[in-house]
Amino acid sequence: MPVAQQTPPPATDAPDASVRADVVAWFDRHARDLPWRAADRTAWGVLVSEVMLQQTPVVRVEPAWRAWLERWPSPADLAAAPTADVLRAWDRLGYPRRALRLQECARAVVERHGGVVPDDETALLALPGVGAYTAAAVRAFAFGRRSVVLDTNVRRVLARVAAGEALPAPAQTAAEVRRAAAWVPDDDAAAARWSAASMELGALVCTARTPRCAACPVADRCRWLAAGRPADAHAHRRRTQAWAGTDRQVRGRVMALLREALAPVPHDALAAVWPDAAQLARCVDALVADGLVTRDPAPGEDPDPAAATYRLPH
DNA sequence: AACCCGGGGAA
DNA sequence: TTCCCAGGGTT
Numbered sequence: 001m002p003v004a005q006q007t008p009p010p011a012t013d014a015p016d017a018s019v020r021a022d023v024v025a026w027f028d029r030h031a032r033d034l035p036w037r038a039a040d041r042t043a044w045g046v047l048v049s050e051v052m053l054q055q056t057p058v059v060r061v062e063p064a065w066r067a068w069l070e071r072w073p074s075p076a077d078l079a080a081a082p083t084a085d086v087l088r089a090w091d092r093l094g095y096p097r098r099a100l101r102l103q104e105c106a107r108a109v110v111e112r113h114g115g116v117v118p119d120d121e122t123a124l125l126a127l128p129g130v131g132a133y134t135a136a137a138v139r140a141f142a143f144g145r146r147s148v149v150l151d152t153n154v155r156r157v158l159a160r161v162a163a164g165e166a167l168p169a170p171a172q173t174a175a176e177v178r179r180a181a182a183w184v185p186d187d188d189a190a191a192a193r194w195s196a197a198s199m200e201l202g203a204l205v206c207t208a209r210t211p212r213c214a215a216c217p218v219a220d221r222c223r224w225l226a227a228g229r230p231a232d233a234h235a236h237r238r239r240t241q242a243w244a245g246t247d248r249q250v251r252g253r254v255m256a257l258l259r260e261a262l263a264p265v266p267h268d269a270l271a272a273v274w275p276d277a278a279q280l281a282r283c284v285d286a287l288v289a290d291g292l293v294t295r296d297p298a299p300g301e302d303p304d305p306a307a308a309t310y311r312l313p314h
Numbered sequence: 315a316a317c318c319c320g321g322g323g324a325a
Numbered sequence: 326t327t328c329c330c331a332g333g334g335t336t
Contacts (some may be wrong), residue, residue, distance in 0.1 A: 029330080050332095055320080056321080056322090056330070057323080057329080057331095058330090059322095060330095092320075095321090095332090096319090097333090097334085130336090137331065151332080171315075171316090198329075202331095207329090208328080208329060223328090241318095241319095248319060248320055252320050273322095275328085290319090315336100316336085317334105318334090318335095321330105322330095323330100324327100
């Protein structure tokens with residue numbers, strides 16, 4: 001595996017066709033055999049995978065995705081499901097609002113597009129839970145169309161290979177999007193392959209913590225490696241998200257309790273999952289406002305909170 | 315632009 | 326313990 005520099009890296013972050021070709025060739029040999037990449041995949045299956053993968057690692061998504069698609073193969077199937085079933089099937093993938101939006105998305109696909117996932121960028125972006133990344137990913141991976149797929153992996157690969165930086169900026173910049181767009185080939189099929197390949201390289205080789213440069217097909221043309229792998233320039237601006245004691249932990253415990261509850265849960269029983277009554281009440285109210293929890297009677301109908309029960313929405 | 319939103323596994 | 330993960334929506 002060549003690590004030493006053989007040819008001078010480009011002076012700019014302009015696209016390098018030889019890098020693209022070698023990354024794609026590497027992908028052809030090393031791509032993971034993921035179910036949403038199978039020949040018999042559906043556009044809906046791809047969309048479901050992208051929503052699940054928005055903030056959950058591949059290894060945890062794969063079994064959940066298989067079970068999900070077996071249970072609800074089409075948008076119409078998910079659209080017709082009880083929301084409580086959807087939230088229980090989402091289980092511990094995290095960020096359960098994604099599950100809610102995925103069902104809203106399924107209903108929008110049924111109502112707006114006759115149950116068929118659209119391939120139009122504007123139509124995709126209008127779907128609940130679908131942002132710039134997911135719309136681009138569905139266009140590329142489900143329909144083989146050219147789009148600028150810019151996720152955390154592609155951002156890191158381009159930051160290193162093209163810009164010589166250890167990691168991309170904490171927040172995506174407009175300049176980064178322009179650079180990524182310049183790297184995407186004009187041809188639809190070639191563009192889709194580059195998107196999948198650059199993402200996979202970031203996931204398997206050009207990883208955040210301990211990159212495997214010795215296994216990288218373009219190590220000899222990487223500006224970051226050529227510069228001696230300088231440290232992350234924006235390290236001082238990154239702050240880690242706290243977890244213990246946060247509302248996110250409280251919300252997770254409430255949702256876990258309600259997923260397993262066989263009957264509506266009285267407020268007193270809910271209190272067992274968190275000692276701070278004020279924080280718990282605030283989080284439960286937020287979950288109700290988010291549509292993840294249903295309060296009976298509905299908020300405002302009965303001012304006595306001690307009489308209320310909580311459950312997953314139907 | 316900043317902030318909020320879960321959960322698990324690897325380093 | 327800390328860090329990372331195929332982001333999106335709201336303010």
